[in-house]
Amino acid sequence: xxxxxxxxxALKFMVxxxxxxYLFLYIxxxxxxxQASLIAKYFPExxxxxxxxxxxxxxxxxxxxxxxxxxxxxxxxxxx
Amino acid sequence: MKIKQIFISLLxxxxxxxxxxxxxxHQDTTSVATEESSTKRVYEPKSLSELxxxxxxxxxxxxxxxxxxxxxxxxxxxxAYETELNWFQSSLGRIIMILIVFLxxxxxxxxxxxxxxxxxxxxxxxLANIPLANMGGEHxxxxxxxxxxxxxEFFPLLIFMGVxxxxxxxxxxxxxxxxxxxxxxxxxxxxxxxxxVMIGFDLQxxxxxxxxxxxxxxxxxxxxxxxxxxxLGAIAVAAYSYMALVPVIQPPIMKALxxxxxxxxxxxxxxxxxxxxxxxxxxxxxxxxILVLPESTPLIGAFAFGNFAKESGVIDRLSDxxxxxxxxxxxxxxxxxxxxxxxxxxxxxxxxxxxxxxxxLAFSAGTxxxxxxxxxxxxxxxxxxxxxxxxxxVSAVPMSARVVSKVGSEAKPGNILLMHAMGPNVAxxxxxxxxxxxxxxxxx
Numbered sequence: 320x321x322x323x324x325x326x327x328x329a330l331k332f333m334v335x336x337x338x339x340x341y342l343f344l345y346i347x348x349x350x351x352x353x354q355a356s357l358i359a360k361y362f363p364e365x366x367x368x369x370x371x372x373x374x375x376x377x378x379x380x381x382x383x384x385x386x387x388x389x390x391x392x393x394x395x396x397x398x399x
Numbered sequence: 400m401k402i403k404q405i406f407i408s409l410l411x412x413x414x415x416x417x418x419x420x421x422x423x424x425h426q427d428t429t430s431v432a433t434e435e436s437s438t439k440r441v442y443e444p445k446s447l448s449e450l451x452x453x454x455x456x457x458x459x460x461x462x463x464x465x466x467x468x469x470x471x472x473x474x475x476x477x478x479a480y481e482t483e484l485n486w487f488q489s490s491l492g493r494i495i496m497i498l499i500v501f502l503x504x505x506x507x508x509x510x511x512x513x514x515x516x517x518x519x520x521x522x523x524x525x526l527a528n529i530p531l532a533n534m535g536g537e538h539x540x541x542x543x544x545x546x547x548x549x550x551x552e553f554f555p556l557l558i559f560m561g562v563x564x565x566x567x568x569x570x571x572x573x574x575x576x577x578x579x580x581x582x583x584x585x586x587x588x589x590x591x592x593x594x595x596v597m598i599g600f601d602l603q604x605x606x607x608x609x610x611x612x613x614x615x616x617x618x619x620x621x622x623x624x625x626x627x628x629x630x631l632g633a634i635a636v637a638a639y640s641y642m643a644l645v646p647v648i649q650p651p652i653m654k655a656l657x658x659x660x661x662x663x664x665x666x667x668x669x670x671x672x673x674x675x676x677x678x679x680x681x682x683x684x685x686x687x688x689i690l691v692l693p694e695s696t697p698l699i700g701a702f703a704f705g706n707f708a709k710e711s712g713v714i715d716r717l718s719d720x721x722x723x724x725x726x727x728x729x730x731x732x733x734x735x736x737x738x739x740x741x742x743x744x745x746x747x748x749x750x751x752x753x754x755x756x757x758x759x760l761a762f763s764a765g766t767x768x769x770x771x772x773x774x775x776x777x778x779x780x781x782x783x784x785x786x787x788x789x790x791x792x793v794s795a796v797p798m799s800a801r802v803v804s805k806v807g808s809e810a811k812p813g814n815i816l817l818m819h820a821m822g823p824n825v826a827x828x829x830x831x832x833x834x835x836x837x838x839x840x841x842x843x
Contacts, residue, residue, distance in 0.1 A: 321401045325601070325602055326593060328596070329592050329596040332606070332841060333589035333593060335580075336588070336592075337585065337586060337587045337589055339691070339692065339837045340582045340830050340833050340834050340837070342832060343691055343692070343833045344578045344579055344581065344833075345828075346687060346691075347575075347578060347687060347829070348575040348579065350683055351578075351676075351680070352575055354679060355572065355673070355676055358673045358676055
């Protein structure tokens with residue numbers, strides 16, 4: 320009889336435990352989504368652009384200089 | 400010249416006298432304290448054969464062969480808890496345990512099963528089974544380690560701190576719903592709780608054992624200390640050996656529950672995650688656990704601290720220490736301390752068998768529940784979800800994620816699931832800490 324009671328108790332633990340774990344994780348998922356959308360709204364630039372713009376600019380500048388140099392060289396060559 | 404010599408010799412004599420008087424004083428106090436031992440200390444002349452035979456009495460060979468030598472168990476709580484060993488524990492049991500230890504060495508070195516855990520544990524087990532040395536006792540090395548951080552739950556928290564500092568929540572933040580898979584795997588804990596009670600364990604012990612299903616060594620130690628301290632050794636050993644055996648236990652279950660097509664599913668690449676999201680996340684988890692379940696905050700608090708230290712980006716020195724030096728030191732101590740419970744008198748009992756079996760069931764059930772949950776999510780989700788990643792919901796970080804990735808790439812070469820599996824994996828750590836908190840709150 321005691322065994323049967325214990326099993327019932329264990330089943331109750333299971334319901335409570337899984338319930339709390341799921342509730343916890345579900346709230347967490349919702350909060351994470353809310354957080355992600357808030358951050359995307361109020362701090363939109365930070366993530367992709369902070370690393371990329373400086374890199375992009377330097378590449379662009381280099382590229383421009385290179386193009387300028389090539390044009391200059393080509394025009395020098397044609398003048399001759 | 401002579402005067403100087405005399406002076407120096409006098410000085411030496413004085414020093415010798417004072418130290419001798421100290422020694423005699425010291426001996427007096429000890430002889431008062433333990434009269435019996437002081438009477439034994441008086442040396443009587445012995446013949447060579449007597450000397451040889453008394454030496455024979457102290458050899459390990461004799462201690463292993465002689466089953467009635469009155470040896471006692473070693474207990475880190477002190478000699479009051481020590482009892483005399485029976486014939487099995489003092490001879491054959493030790494030999495069996497030493498063979499088991501060698502098997503663990505083999506698994507760790509030749510098969511590469513989590514050597515970082517298995518070698519310290521197995522070596523601790525080897526030391527704990529040495530006769531007469533009493534290493535697991537209150538003043539033995541293993542006993543000291545045990546009292547230092549296992550008996551008071553300190554080491555598990557430090558490990559959690561280090562794991563927190565090593566964990567990247569990026570994959571979880573990029574695809575938050577995979578966190579629910581980490582929850583499903585906790586079914587292993589509660590399902591095996593029912594099983595353990597059916598076998599005949601009482602509710603508290605059953606709860607402590609079933610935490611093994613979370614595949615989380617630190618949490619298991621933490622809970623076992625609170626709910627069933629007498630089973631701590633077997634529970635810790637079971638939890639860590641199953642963590643080490645993740646690559647053996649999980650793949651058959653994963654393959655049995657999924658079709659080849661499902662295993663081949665390719666998941667979308669994860670979006671990049673904002674640094675602020677990562678920074679806020681540990682605080683978010685901690686606040687949530689403070690509100691819902693303060694019982695779990697020792698574990699989650701340590702975890703969140705480690706992760707926050709990492710993500711803050713300004714205390715790299717500290718987070719580096721947590722991820723490397725600190726967690727390594729603690730792993731050595733934790734392993735050896737857990738290994739001390741591999742002593743024959745503690746390990747070779749019927750309960751251990753029960754614990755190992757329930758632990759295995761718990762672990763398998765957790766894996767299965769995760770995979771099944773992932774299959775269900777795959778059916779209802781618009782993005783494809785490879786069901787394999789559900790197996791990573793057990794919190795053995797990062798082994799189970801690696802196993803998932805390996806099984807996934809076996810089914811479809813080039814399909815890398817590692818980052819996708821990390822989401823449920825780290826959610827599993829949080830989930831098992833929450834489950835632990837629920838169990839603690841029940842027995843409060």
